[in-house]
Amino acid sequence: MVELIKGAATKEREGVEKLFAEASEVLATFQKEVTGFIEEGERSMLGEAEADLRWKEERRAKLAQCKQNLENVPGTDTIYFLQEFQALKVAMEENLSPSLSFQNELNFTKCTQAVSAMKDVLSAACKSQWDRLQGKATDGLNFQEMEEAESRFPDKSNNPACQESRDYFLKFAFIIDLDSDTADKFIQLFGTKGAKRVLCPIPYPESPTRFINCEQVLGVNLMNRGNYYWEVELIDGWVSIGVIAEDFNxxxxxxxxxxxxxxxxxxxxxxxxxxxxxxGGFESVIQQPFFHTIGVFLEYSEKALTFYGVKDSKMTCLQQLKVSYLAKGQSDPFQNKINNKFTSLFFCKLKPAFFLESVDAHLQIGPLKKDCVSVLKRR
Structure with missing residues (x-):
């Protein structure tokens, strides 16, 4: 019996040490990957920012030179003045530099959140298994079963996006402009932010991207990485707010x-x-009161889209579209469709999309820019 006990303890000790070493390697690999992700994001975005800065400096120098030339023209030389004025006008009207991805989000800023979530899971696992070893585990699910249940029914109360006020989302504010080349002929645009359904068709020019059978309009903006947040004011009528694949016909x-x-x-x-x-043609009815302002939060890398009702800087989750497997015996056609096909939507670049369904439908894209500035000042 003594030999048996010693042999079993030695074997168990060796197995535990091996598994701890493997777990340490997994953590070290994860740490290396996350650190590399931050460094790569920093290099990429710094490169963009520095290139944009150089472009702006060159543009400023060119404008300054044109301005100086204009100021040096003798007051009596009208032709020379007009020539220099035209040169300045052309320089001022040159296309601006391309939009920068980091203006919407620094895509590596979620690393702390991801590692913190991993640490919490690890701590919970250690405590659960230690309690089991000591015989203190409560009746019910073991850790593996708890983990499986959590994957089936994600607890949105643990999601920082559901605990934070509106300020949390403004860090990912995405400025949307409506694309007039996509607007159906029964949609009247007000600048780049407003859209209203009308009875008389508008003679828009022909465009291969224009909707011809649905009263819909898209944003010009593309989304293919990171997080994005925007808001829409429901002014009147039946309105749908969502996203659509760039290659949709x-x-x-x-x-x-x-x-x-x-x-x-x-x-x-x-x-x-x-x-x-x-x-995918399936619907899920939501029992919530009406909100004039709808917040849309797209987590592209997480393959999740969440709609919020916004009121007094507080967020009420209306619906989250994300793969979430149901427990055995449960059936939800809408969630089954999400589980089977929703991920494929993220194989494409996405665009904000709007459908003005009723004849009185009217919406306005919310002005987030000033709000974002105020949030940054407070922080």
Whole structure:
């Protein structure tokens, strides 16, 4: 018996030491990957920022030279003055530098959040297994079962985005401009932020990206990495807000072309009575009061899209579209569709999309810019 005890303890000790070494290697690898991700993001975005700075400095120097030339023209030489004035005008109207990805988000700033979540899971696992070893585990699920259950039913209360006020989301503010080349002829645009359904068709020029069977319009902006947040004011009528794949065919029929009625788009619809989430032709009715302001939070890398009701700087989660497996015996056609097809939507670049369904539909994209500045000042 003594030999048996010693042999079993030695074998167990060796196995534990080996597993701890392997676990340490996993953590070291994860640390190396996260650190590398931060360094790569820093290099990439610094390169963009420095190139943009050089471009702006060259542009400023060119404008300054044109201005100086104009000021040096003799007052009596009208032709020379007009020539120099035209040169300055052309320089001022040159295309601006391309938009920078870091203006929307520094994509490596979620690393702390990811590592913190990993640490919490690890701490919970250690405590759970230690309690089991000591015989203190409570009746019910073991850690593995708890982990599986958590994956089936994600607790949104643990998501920082659900605990924070609106200020949290403004860190990912995405400035959207409506694309007039996509607007259906029964949509009137007000600048780049407002859209209203009208009865008389508007003679827009022909465009291969224009919707012809659905009263829809897209944002010019593309989303393919990081996090994005924008807000929409529901002014009147039935309005749907969502995202759509860049390669979606705008000439699809009405039944297939509407937001959420295909696997290339999804949306939150207000139908005058309640909210409804749509994807792939399946719907999920949401029992929540009406909110004039809807916040949209796209986590591209997480393959998740969440809609919030916004009021007094507080956020109420209306619906999150994300793969989340159901427990055995449960059936939800909408979530099953999400689980089977939603991930494929993120194989494409995405665009903000809007569907003005009723004849009185009217929306306005929320002005986040001033709010973002105020948040930065407070922080």
């Amino acid at each position: 705008p000439q699809e029929s009405y039944n297939r072309g509407r937001l959420g009625r295909n696997e290339k788009s999804c949306c939150l619809q207000w139908n005058g009575q309640n909210y409804v989430a749509w994807f």
